[in-house]
Amino acid sequence: MNMIQTIDLTKRFGDFTANDHISLAVKEQEIKCIVGENGAGKSTLMNMLYGLLEPTEGKILIREKEVNLKSPTDAIANGIGMVHQHFMLIPSLTVFENILLGAEVKKHKCLIDEKTEIAKIQELIEQYHFELNPMDKIEDISVGSRQRVEILKMLYRNVDILILDEPTAVLTPQEVDELMVSLKNLKKQGKTIVVITHKLREVMELSDSVTVIKHGKVIGNMETKDTNEQELAQMMVGRNVILTVSNNNMVDEQAEIIYKADNISTVNIFGKKVVDNMSFCVRKGEILGIAGVEGNGQSELVKIMSGLMETTEGTISFHGENITNIWPKEIRNKGIGIIPEDRYAQGLCKEMSLGDNIIAGYHSRKDVCKRGILQRKAINSKRDKGIKDFDIRVGDINGAVAALSGGNAQKIIVSRELTANPDMLIACQPTRGVDIGSIEAIHKHLLDYAKKGNAVVLISSELSEIMSLSDRVIVMCKGKITGEIEPRDTNMMKVGLLMAGIHEEERNE
Amino acid sequence: MNSTMSSKIIKIMNCILPVLMAFFVGGIVIAAIGENPFEVYWILISKALLSMTGFQNTLHYAGPMILTGLAIAITFKANIYNMGMEGSLLAGGFVAGILGAQLAGIPAIPLKFICLAAAAIFGMVYALISALLKVKFRANEMVITMMMNYALAKVLEYLATTVFRDAGNGYVCTPIVGDNAMFARIFSKSRLTLFFGIVILILVIMFVVMKKSRLGYEVTAMGKNFEFAEATGMHVGKTIIKIMLISGALAGIAGGGWMLEDQYRYTLTFSANPGLGWDGMLIALLGSHDPIGILIAAIFYAALKTGADSINMYANVPKEIISLIQALIVLFLAVKFIHEKFSFRRSAKKVKEA
């Protein structure tokens, strides 16, 4: 029996078609993977199945009956549960409160019966062999545990179809393995599972069948056993994918150290140490990669490096000068460029024009600002030069940044930071959510820049990006450096262990 | 180009529509007390805008409002809700009044300069307190300034009733300012004075500051995206202090000017109800924080105020109806009834998908 079937499902936003006549079927008790590049329309499809978006055209059939899903409540009533990529949990509430949110057990008609609730959840946890304590607060538990809470939240609601959106994006390789075991167990217990991903290794290991989506269309439906990683990758991207750029620069090991962080630490809002005694240095002409599972202190490290967060201890020096805790403006004036983590929050202002964005951070420089007055003409010529040199595709040259695609918006930042000609560049997630063409271009810019004798600190959660671009990689886990590796002669297995915080020495013992 | 044109029209419509809606509700109220709203509104417009004297009076009232409007705009635009301009205005007015009376012997031009400069400084000092509490202590600026306004009004009331009281008068007030301190009227019939020229000069300066300067750029960036402003190195704390100081100075000058061109002495109803500072809020919102918009909005609103005196005289409607209409305009201005460019939202959606 087909648990889920879609027939010509279409979703349009204005004149942009996110999903174009998608037809697929998920059989009972199978694990189905839906793969595609970022922006291919996977999330839109899932949001329609979960009632968060209404289809423009087409039908959704659940257990071979047509349904009209108006809200997540409808979806749950039809036995569909979803685990979102960004967890839908309330950090200040406990595990059991989160699981029972919307399905509270009451006593005396209006008060919440906490005792019964805890007992119920304990039972549920044991039933599925999950490792969790119902009394823990969400803000205190690991990302992997949070994901288990999300899954339990759905299981408690008696769903028999589970949709997981990019479930492995935030997990260590070891946690990924645990998740796979859990999912296979759930399948044995009779659940049907749909996983959205773009990681092909997981598809091959986990799924029974695969659907490939590209540009909002279904490119292929097949049994996993009839295909392989290369074929899937080709279908996803539409051509051979080998990362075409890789780092061939040879760094002089005696080159001058220009940036040095010495025992730096900081704490988050809850007073927890999120960057813990980190020390590293960057040499001229070198690309230093910082790898790690998301949420292990990389964001905070970048914030410290770019002046958005203060350290509790430790010092940072640049060209031998102490620059600890100076402000972002001064950091740029010292000659450090920054590509921030969150493009639209920190890097660009969507509602402002291209020109205004291309001078941001450098708007006090003499070439664009004289006696406190901005020089429009100089700004416009700077903008035009950036657009030309970095091949940025814009519709309306006077328009706002909001009209640009992710890749072109990111190129605005890259152009801004590189034309200021800094000695060092901090690049944080430089290619997140960017199309393949732009990824290539940005990678090339970074390599060329380093080749000229400048330094780059590259922070990325895409391990392949780090491994192919960096000269040297340090791995972070829980705010600590767990190891340093040479990307050219290290295998992924070792990196995975470091990312999970397991040192080689420990393992040998 | 076409799309920016249409978005401008939508912007203007979003300012005009709330005004019409407020007048509509106001009209219902007028009708409810048994008067003809059309007649009342006609008196209002004809007396305030269509007669030369009326129009000059309108400009006269618009002067301080342009300044308080600018004072609000520069902070609101940066998403800093400084409500302290009412206090700055009172402080500025009070000090200008006292100096104008005490130093009456000084020649006209230096005396006016001293009074206005002192007004600006007092306005700035008053604003600086809340700015520092905001920046150094992270206290919510709106709550702080509202409480400070109340405390300041009490302090000034105390000063006006004790130390600086004009004993010769039956009601609580400070001594009248010297002739040298008063701005003379330009025309014999209307109340318009040269202070309006100063206002226009300040407006031009503020136009450059808000539209062309680095500070204006930073204020815009802060208003649109605080995190972006911080991450790209605009020292937000310092900028907050700067704009609060500018805001305080503008409101202080507004108070000083209002003292020297209209009131001549500090009374307990110096800034009327709901206060010139509050008028500034309406004007800033109505003019969408844009200097030109503020000029137009201030003239429009001053016309309401001048007209209000006339409806009190010629129609049987209390002029307090204007306060109600004012409040309703602010309320309706808080909502964008027509959404800007549909394509704008779609492209934002596309980005999310990516």
Place this chain on the structure above:
Amino acid sequence: MLDSILYDCIYHSAPIILCVLGGCFAYKANVLNIALEGMMLNGAFVSVLTYFLTGNMLITVSLTLLSALIYGFVFSYFGITLKGNVIVIGLALNMVASAIAGFVLVLMNSANIIIPNFDLNALKIHIPLIENIPVIGHMISGHPIITYLSFAMILLMYILMYKTKFGVYVRVVGENEEAAKSIGIKTSFYKYAAVLIGAIGCALAGMNLSLERLGLFTNNMTASRGFIAIAAIYCGQGKPVQSAIYAILFGLARSLSVNLSIFAGNAAGLFDCIPYLVMMVVLSMASYIKHKPIKERGYKVNE
């Protein structure tokens, strides 16, 4: 002296407590309700006006609550449904309340509304036995009913916020709206409800302030108490008990300034600002302590 300081402390705390308790829910639901001031003024105005016109307490209470709900609905509709700027809406509603009161006062040709032959003492409840305990008896006994209600509400609101489904949902909506939506919580409903609770609290506060205590209304008699309440909510981070304690602190400061000002002679007028300055200092200190351990730089809007 001590007797009257303690009595006045309760007396001046009550309206702020009511405002604070109402405002806490909106705060927790992530809707900043600046209109507390206007809603309180409206409560004061409508209650005195209705009683002045009808002389019937039942009609007075129901009309006052009804008008508060209208304010709450207008605020919610503009701010939540139409997604307007809630700060501007709040400030506008404060102006609306004051403008309506001013307009009606002019129509009535009077600077204030005084209810003739209003027996304030009849509204005071003297608690037997407790009344006779020295010091405490005088402090606790002899207040009007809403004053007692305000203190009882602290506990009730605590239970409502932390022990019921409603309270959990309000907090969930405020903390992570997306998550609330994903499990089918109607977020707008809880935001509306949170604002309406605030409106009712403010209406009671206004009634207490004008009708019950003084039997008269003058415009702007709320004297920025709504903003004091907001300061207390900020200090207590929206937790009902903690925020109420800050409200009582204001009551104490106010009571001290009133009682001590008789020694001040000419400067008595200055004592009026003391409670406001106290709240400013307290708010600044509370904000400072809250932000000191945060290492992340920057000023998030309206923190």
